[in-house]
Amino acid sequence: MHHRLLLRRGAMPVPPPLPPRTPPPGVARPFASLPPPPPLQSRREVHVWYVCPDELNDHSQLDMYMELLSPSERKNALSMNGPRLQKDAMLSRALLRTTLSRYTNSKIDPRSFEFKKNKFGKPEILWRSDDSNMEWPLHFNISHTSSLIACGIAMDAPIGIDVEEKKRKTTKSILSLARRYFTPSEVDSLAKIADSDAQQKEFIKLWTLKEAYVKALGRGFSGAPFNRFSIQLKTNSRIQITKAPKVCDDSDSGDYLSENWRFALTELNSSYYMAVCIEDNSRGSENGSVPLGLKVWKTVPFIEDTLVSGTDAVKLIT
Numbered sequence: 001m002h003h004r005l006l007l008r009r010g011a012m013p014v015p016p017p018l019p020p021r022t023p024p025p026g027v028a029r030p031f032a033s034l035p036p037p038p039p040l041q042s043r044r045e046v047h048v049w050y051v052c053p054d055e056l057n058d059h060s061q062l063d064m065y066m067e068l069l070s071p072s073e074r075k076n077a078l079s080m081n082g083p084r085l086q087k088d089a090m091l092s093r094a095l096l097r098t099t100l101s102r103y104t105n106s107k108i109d110p111r112s113f114e115f116k117k118n119k120f121g122k123p124e125i126l127w128r129s130d131d132s133n134m135e136w137p138l139h140f141n142i143s144h145t146s147s148l149i150a151c152g153i154a155m156d157a158p159i160g161i162d163v164e165e166k167k168r169k170t171t172k173s174i175l176s177l178a179r180r181y182f183t184p185s186e187v188d189s190l191a192k193i194a195d196s197d198a199q200q201k202e203f204i205k206l207w208t209l210k211e212a213y214v215k216a217l218g219r220g221f222s223g224a225p226f227n228r229f230s231i232q233l234k235t236n237s238r239i240q241i242t243k244a245p246k247v248c249d250d251s252d253s254g255d256y257l258s259e260n261w262r263f264a265l266t267e268l269n270s271s272y273y274m275a276v277c278i279e280d281n282s283r284g285s286e287n288g289s290v291p292l293g294l295k296v297w298k299t300v301p302f303i304e305d306t307l308v309s310g311t312d313a314v315k316l317i318t
Helices: 059-067 071-078 083-102 174-181 184-191 196-217
Strands: 002-004 045-051 115-117 123-125 138-144 149-155 159-165 229-233 239-243 261-268 272-279 293-300 304-307 314-316
Touching (some): 059 083, 071 083, 083 138, 083 149, 138 196, 159 196, 174 184, 184 196, 184 229, 196 261, 196 272, 239 261, 261 293
Antiparallel strands (some): 159 272, 229 239
16 A cells, blocks of 8 residues: 655655644744554554665755754764764654654644653653643654664554564674573574574574563663573464573562563565564453554655555564
């Protein structure tokens, strides 16, 4: 499914009146409304929007995206080392802001979103008192590789997303990395895979799932080290999380870990593994076996949106 918003990519959007929540004073350029996505039907559904930075090279278009950022975001993007990293940092924030705006039916201008961080540094939306008309709070998470940036959106449920290149190069052997970061049971499972390519793929899948999980927890790698828990794919396609045995001199109890999470692991564009994790309070209920709903779009914000779910671009692994 495509949304064509402009006749040509270099053109600027035809500006409608600004939405009710306007950007800060001094920001003059109005932007076209973004097509609203299908509604998130439940806590068990996730929408993912991604951009490919290498395909976005029109300078007027990139300037337009830069205008969406807050002053601090612009400063951070421009502080990156080199044009490539600056562009990626800018697109990451522009993707987030435009995606969030869609889920307010463009009632909130992309430039008007404000953010805060929890004590582990995970960003969250800072809602204003006049945003009380939002039916459910939006949750988001961002992941990026050198050639793809993805934004996951969930409604009323914490979310984590991670995208990794399938052929990601490592400076050390897979088992050496696994022994450093994973649990003994996970290392043993990887060691049983004789083929080096297959072993690397399983390592990256596991890393992607773990990364999505700790990001959904809101703690990140430092707050929830990978060797504190094991992830195992069960025969019913459910992903099981178990705490690793506690080391005697380990002061981290791991009490923050829980199994009330639902996953989706996919192959994206034949080149990436993408894992999504959201909180699942239905565990143990009659709905506990309902799979995570996942819709994925490739986007060029204000220009073109393409629904890629159900195509060869998105292959569900579990």
